[in-house]
Amino acid sequence: MKTQNATGPSLLAEEGTVSNLSRRRFFKLAGGVAGVGMILSACHKDNNNNTSAGVNLGSGDIGILNYAYALEQLEAAFYTHVISSQYTGITSDEIALLTDIRDHEVAHREFFKTALGTSAIGALTVNFSSIDFSSRASVLGTAKAFEDLGVAAYNGAGRLIKSPDYLLLAGKIVSVEARHAAYIRDLLTGNSFAGSDVINNDGLDVEKSPATVLATAGTYISTKIDASNLPK
């Protein structure tokens, strides 16, 4: 496996808490030449990632990782607000587990930000004006929508990922999102963890394309997201 190209100056000349060695290891995961090429080309386009008109997710695997990064930004921002502005009647148990979920989403967000390095899109501006954070039903209803959407997004994105290592990383995250979804759904309605609204007669969960997911997520994101270069 030739990875020397991926350790060039453009990838290492960036700040952050991860050592160059760790970064190198991550990009080594990009796999063969194709993966490296995609990272490098994405790096060249870095200046175009964040424009005044919005963000461009980019192409190839980097584009999909940025897509995931965008969704994790949304989820992390949401749960951060849920915990800092708790709904009426929240129980100590709910605080504990919703705080866990917040911390998972923050870990996902920071992971993608660090892993993508200079290829990462910038911080998105969220718009939660439609959510009543004082209302349990509003907060948990939104949480359910976000978690089910996250599961469907990762399930639908798997086929668009070239690198088996990135596919595995997406797999490591999607099952955690599914755990969140199950917990939130059970909080709202007992035993709805895998309801027939999300699991079909073949026992399959939902999968959605990036375009479908972003159309829904866009309701809560002010920043314009250009996903036109994502793999299809």
Added chain:
Amino acid sequence: MDLKFIIDEIQKADPEVYEKLSPRREILKSFGAKVAVAALPLALGSMFKKAYGKVTDVVLDTLNFALELEYIEFNFYHQYNLVSGLIAGGDAAAFATIEAHELAHVNFLRKAIQASGGTVYTPTHYSGGDPVTGSPISPASYDFTAGGTFADIASNYATFLAVSQTFEDTGVRAYKGQAANLQSNLDVLTDALQIHSVEARHAAHVRNIRRLAGATANKPWITGNTAPAAPAQGSYNGEDNTTQGGVVITTLSGVSGNVSTNAATEAFDEPLTKDQIVTIVTPFIRP
């Protein structure tokens, strides 16, 4: 069933579908409601296999491996859902749902393997008849006490829950570990991912039942490598990993300070290899 509609839909994603399905192209375009519905699945199966003939042995082996695991899970729930007084009343509906999903997975995988031209797996001691259409209930195949390790599983709900949680968490790890083996067939990969997240939903629910029943540290997500019972440790080893893609998660910024070790392990589920899974499930399979 409107075949032309289906193929036209596919054409939106793959403009060359008609060419790929050639030389039956003209026949296809003339397909309409007149074609016998019963003949369609067969015709479809063979045409699509020719057009998208990427169902490799690796994919078929992986599907059969998944089927083997789904058989275990289905038979587990089927057997114990029938034991009077074992499952708490409030949980009966949930375990009925889970059993139904595992049955759906068995049936889905059987058909997928058959449609792809593979030899459909049957469990040892299977007596259900046809591997695809026969009954998937196969009590002679399994020993859910694992040779006495979980001797009171039929009478002690806590034991049942511990094994259930382990099966679900193990299933999640198994599918995760096989994803890369399915990349040569993206439709199959997507199907497998859609099963994978269902297993994770099951796992979260069972884990929460145990948490509310007193195992307070047992959250819907996996913290560290904590197992519900010592003999199940193999299903949790490695879940305490905190390095992802070369990034040490505990060095990343959290809400206050860095991401904690617990959060770092909970936020990412870990895969297991086929060999590791086989080692885990073998005690439950009668030789």
